[in-house]
Amino acid sequence: MSLLTHLLACLFGMGSWVSINGLWVELPLLVPQVPEGWYLPSYLSVLIQMANVGPLFVTLMHRFRPRVLNETMVIYVIICLGTVASFLLGFFWKETSTVAGTPHSVALFILTFFLAAVDCTSSVTFLPFMMHLKPQYLTTYFIGEGVSGLLPAVVALFQGVGIVQCLNSSQPLNPNLTSSNSSDLQAEYQPANFSVEVFFFFLSLVGLLAVLLLNYHPAVAKDYTNSQDSQDQNSAKETYQKHKRWDEQKPMIDLNTPTNHKRRSSFGKGTYSWMQVLYIFGILCWINALTNVVLPSxxxxxxMPYGNKAYHLSATMAAVSNPLACFIAMFLPVRSLLLMGGLTLFGSGIGAFIMGMAVLSPCPLLVNETSGGVVIVFSWIFFILSLSYVKVIIGLILRDEGHSALVWCGAVVQLGSLLGAVTMFPLVSVFGFFSSGDPCNTKCS
Known part of the structure; x- marks a missing residue:
């Protein structure tokens, strides 16, 4: 295996969602300068889900007009479109237009829609493209996909996004005169070390160079699996590994049913029954709804009720947990469907705890205790770690089933995100079911 190809596969995966993830981490800098204020995340959520027309179109074309779309050309088009949209965002994100007598960030919305269309469509194009490379590089791709959330978070950390200073709301201009009566503190975000424009220009280049090198660099050519000999060798090797490590490779739902008595499906290579296929895609849809939309929202x-430090630690460590889970899966590629279900239940249970703390906001459990912040940070770490590992294992299983299986994998990922958004948007933005905690004032008994 080539270290360079691993690096490029990682960069390729990173280019899949880095633009939208970057947009989210910049919200503390965007919100004070746009007319929508903190309603901006709600608008962005709707736009991102509307952009699912991209993967829907690709999936339908793959199903009804196979071989009409050139997969590599589609990837080039969407990456170039994403690069241009991200570059233009650096110039026009503050521009406003009047709609129905009210100022709105129309340019920001339009460019966000194109960025989201690119990132959503990457789910049904980037994964199938990885079929051109050896199976080992798929896990590296998932690591890169995890880094697509980590990289903007790290850059934003150096940028100084979200640093809050608590100021006395009635503090006089003369610092030598203090007010002893007022105890209310007002949160004020500090200026960034570099501008939003520089941040967007940096993100506009991510992914474009990787896909060019992945296609044309001579060192990568030997890692392609186009020849029949290579495919036969890989197939023989996979068969050997399945027999050698049956405890890792055998799909386990019903241990008492002999394999040759199971009714196989026509999905992929027919390795799994239809019940197992529905089980795999059901879990995939569920965990992507949780990790992409429901819990992040x-x-x-x-x-925030546990303090600004707990909020930023949870966001940063959750971003680290995603590629860490992919790295673990590289050395422990356990394809047991039973383990998959167990980890899904474990991660969903932690997600239920996190959701419970959000419902109780601004006064969740242990809100005035240091242990409360520690618990919520570790909850986010284990939530992302467990479900990200399940994502990678499902990707490896579907990669073994062929190109079509990976296309459907990307489609189900987007379906899960869409269902999560449809569920959470009215709860958060319409009915106001959740209440924010103040990073500077905690008023819980």
Whole structure:
């Protein structure tokens, strides 16, 4: 295996969602300068889900008009579109237009829609493209996909996004005169070390160079699996590994049913029954709804009552946990469906705890205790760690089933995100079901 190809596969995966993830981490800098204020995340959520027309179109074309779309050309088009949209965002994100007598960030919305269309469509194009490389590089791709959330978070950390200073709301201009009567503190975000424009220009280049090198660098050519000999060798090797490590490779739902008595499906290579296929895709849809939309939409509600430090630690460590889970899966690729279900239940249970703390905001459990912040940070770490590992294992299983299986994998990922958004948007933005905690004032008994 080539270290360079691993690096490029990682960069390729990182380019899948880095633009939208970067947009989210910049919210503390965007919100004070746009007319929508803190309603901006709600608008962005709707736009991102509307952008699912991209993967829907690709999936339908793959199903009804196979071989009409050139997969590599589609990847080039969407990456170039994403690069241009991110570059233009650096110039026009503050521009406003009047709609129905009210100023709105129309340019920001339009460019966000194109960025989201690119990132959503990457789910049904980037994964199938990885079929051109050896199976080992798929896990590296998932590591890169995890880094797509970590990289913007690290850059934003150096940028100084979200640093809050608590000021006395009635503090006089003369610092030598203090007010002893007022105890209310007002949160004020500090200026960034570099501008939003520089941040967007940096993100606009991520992914474009990787896909060019992945296609044309001579060192990568030997890692392609186009020849029949290579495919036969890989197939023989996979068969050997399945027999050698049956405890890792055998799909386990019903241990008492002999394999040759199971009714196989026509999905992929027919390795799994239809019940197992539905089981795999059901879990995939569920965990992507939780990790992509449902829990991230309430992260501030679950963490902010414990303080600004707990919020930023949970966001940063959750971003680290994703690629860490992919790295673990590289050395422990256990494909047991039974383990998959167990980890899903474990991660979902932690997610239920996090959701409970968000519902109780601004006064969740242990809100005035240091242990409360520690618990919520570790909850986010183990939530992302367990479900990200399940994502990678499902990706490896579907990669073994062929190109079509990976296309459907990307489609189900987007379906899960869509269902999560449809569920959470009215709860958060319409009915106001959650209440924010103040990072400077905690008023819980």
């Amino acid at each position: 309430v992260q501030s509600y679950s963490c």
